[in-house]
Every structure is written in structure tokens, then in C-alpha cells.
Amino acid sequence: MKKNIKKSLLCMCCLCALLCSGCAKIDPRKVDIDIPSGMPEVKRTELQKALLDLGKMTEIYGCESTKIMLDKIGDNTGTSIHTKAEVPYDVTEMTVTALNSIGGNVVFIPYRPDIMMNMKSVGYESFENKFIPSVIVTGGITEFDRGLETSEDSMNGGYDTDELGDDLPLGIDYSQGKKKSVARITIDYNMIDIETMSGLSGIQATNTMRVHKGIGKKELGMTILGPTIGLKGEIKKVEGRHGALRLLIQASMVQLIGKYLDLPYWRLLPGASPDPVVESYVRRGWHFQMNQVMRIRKIQELLILHGYDGVWETGEMDPATEKAIAEFAKKTGSSPKIDFDLYTELYYSVPLDNEALQRRYALVLKKQQEKIKAQQEQARLQAQQEQARLQAQQEQARLQTQQEQRQQQAGNVPHQQVDEVSQPNVQQ
Secondary structure, three states: OHHHHHHHHHHHHHHHHHHHHHOOOOOOOOOOOOOOOOOOOOOOOOOHHHHHHHHHHHHHOOOOOEEEEEOOOEEOOOHHHHOOOOOOOEOHHHHHHHHHOOOOOEEEEOOOHHHHHHHHHOOOOOOOOOOOOOEEEEEEEEEEEEEEEEEEEEEEEEEEEOOOOOOOOEEEEEEEEEEEEEEEEEEEEEEEEOOOOOEEEEEEEEEEEEEEEEEEEEEEEEEEOOOEEEEEEEEEEEOOHHHHHHHHHHHHHHHHHHHHOOOOHHHOOOOOOOOHHHHHHHHHHHHHOOOHHHHHHHHHHHHHHOOOOOOOOOOOOOHHHHHHHHHHHHHHOOOOOOOHHHHHHHHOOOOOOHHHHHHHHHHHHHHHHHHHHHHHHHHHHHHHHHHHHHHHHHHHHHHHHHHHHHHHHHHHHHHHHHHHHHHHHHHO
């Protein structure tokens, strides 16, 4: 008995020494925890660059200014109410941020009649210079499926022995487990034409994203001559629903604006494939909206954007155009003649770098100079025509005056002759 007591005391001493060596402070009255302190950070996502590149793409491709107004975008499933905002009730502001960050030739116009009324109440009623939107974007969260997939696995192991006696057991136990679940969020967007207030066929975006959640547990227990000590750890990781929604919204805006402007937006999204809607509109534009001169001019414009010097939009197959087409066909294996295959190869592969943007601005500047020159020439011709018209009027007035004078002279001749004849008769 005394031997067992000595062993128990020895075990207690060893246990106390172990606890003291593992913890600097074990006084329960002195509990403290260190938490990291942070600073504000700029929110960046994987698709932030795609939005900026879309704005640059609208400039390089020469799109007209597109003014977009946004309807309220919210949770159409009702999940935000029943799950205490597990998904946000309103994602309008997230959509505004995505739209407003595109830039380029895309202009966001807020729908805020309350601000306009308040400004009007303080005397600011000048709305002549305000932009009128081209389209309205509508949409909302349409699906949120919780627990779409759930999986769980665990592992347990241990060893016990009483070789030292029934009162002096030894043992070790270990267990671990994992539990995973997947939810799915879907968001829809559509476009409405502001003039007709009708939906634009095919101009819509429906994107979905899986959101994962996982729980991991580990337990380790040891029995040493009776007393048992253990270690336990648990971690829970959840992909943020709000962060996932922001990515969905950004991807949807790239897709929606790209479709509306007939742009190859899939070049900006990782893993995206060509959009049949855009390809269909590009095909219609080539076959049904361009004659041969317009097609040649479009090919020449794309060659300029690709960096082929010496080419200009003449609408004719000049030597510089033929040379550039031959070089591009040899480089890409595309058609060496003016056809739809050459057009699509050029159109879908326009560089999206600053050099291409500079070439676009140079092209715009040159067109503006030609337009100004044409306007000046037209003004010169109009001035010449006006001067010729005035000279003709003056000449006509001179001729009319001369005619009137001749008529007057012709009317005065008989009176003079009568006087001459009558005078000799009087003398006789």
C-alpha cells in the first residue's frame, strides 16, 4: 500500500512539473489572451483586374459611351430573413461598386430621386446637362441552397495496458474527424432598354458559386498510472458568403456589359469560354450590316489596332492592306482574304495593352482631324457657293437695271422725235 502511495505521489509530482513547464502562467485568476490588431486594407478580389480590363477593352474596341442605371438588387429567395442575414438582404451597393469600377466608356448613373428632390427643394433645378441612361440593369439573388452536400469522416485509435497492476493503468487514445458541407449561391442579372422599356434578348447573366464550410477535430488522451491528461483541438473554416457574392457580382458585370457591347469578355475571366450570344451578334454584323467597302474598312481598323503600320481606313484593297493581311495570315494561319474567318481572327485577338489603346486614340485623333478638315472644306465650298450666289444676284440685278434703263430710253425716243418734227412746222 505504501508503495502504491509513493508511486501516486511521484506521478502527481511529475504531472505538476509537466504542467508548470508547459505553461508560464497557470493561475486561473490571471487569464489573458492576445488578439492581433489590424489596419484598414484595400479590398481586392481575383476579378478586380477583369473589371478594369473591361473598361480598357471598351476604349480599344471603340465602343460608344454606354450609360447604365441600376435597379435595386436584393435577395429574392427570402433566405436573408430566415437565416439572420447569412446572405445579405441587399447587394445593390456591391453591384454599384462593380459597375463604377469598370470605367472606360461605361458610365454608371445612380437612380436617386430622393437626392434630386432634395436638391430641387434648395433651389437647384438645373438638370439640362444630366446624362440619360441607355439601359437599366435589374436582378437579384435567385438561389441559396444550404447543405447541398455534406460529408463526414473520422478515425480513432488507442492502446491500454494494466501490466503494472489494475490500479496503475497506462494508455493512449487518439481520434480525429472532419465534416464538410457545400452551399450554392446563384445570382441573375438582366438588361432593359430605356427607350422601349423592353428586355434585351440574350443580354443576361446567370452565375452560380459553391461555398464550402468545414470543421476539423483532433483529440489526444493519455493515462499515466491512473491520472489522465488530454489535448483537444477544433477548427472551423467557412468561405464568406458575402465575399462569394462579390465575386459573383463582378463576374456577372463583366459578362453582362461584354454581351451588351459585343466584346470578347471571356478573355478577361479565368476558365471562361467564348459566348455564343456575342459570336451570333458579331456574325450578324458582318453578314447583314456591312457592305464590301465597310468590311474592308473594318479589317483595316483591326489591322491598325494589331500594330500594322502603313494601313489606313480607305475602304480599298491598297498594297499596305494586302501586305498586312498576308503577314497576319502567315502569323496566325487565318484566311489571307477579306472574309468572316479573317474578321473574327482579328476581332477576337485585339491586344489589350497600352500600345493598342494608344493606337486607338491615334486613330480617333486622325479621324477627328479628317473630320475637321472635311468640315473646313465643306465650309469653304459653301462660302464659295454663297459668294457665287451673291455675284449671280448682283449680276442679275445689274442686268435688270440695264434692261430697265434701255426700256426707259426706248420709251423716251418717240417724244423726242415728235418735238423735232413739230418745231419746223411752227416756223413754216
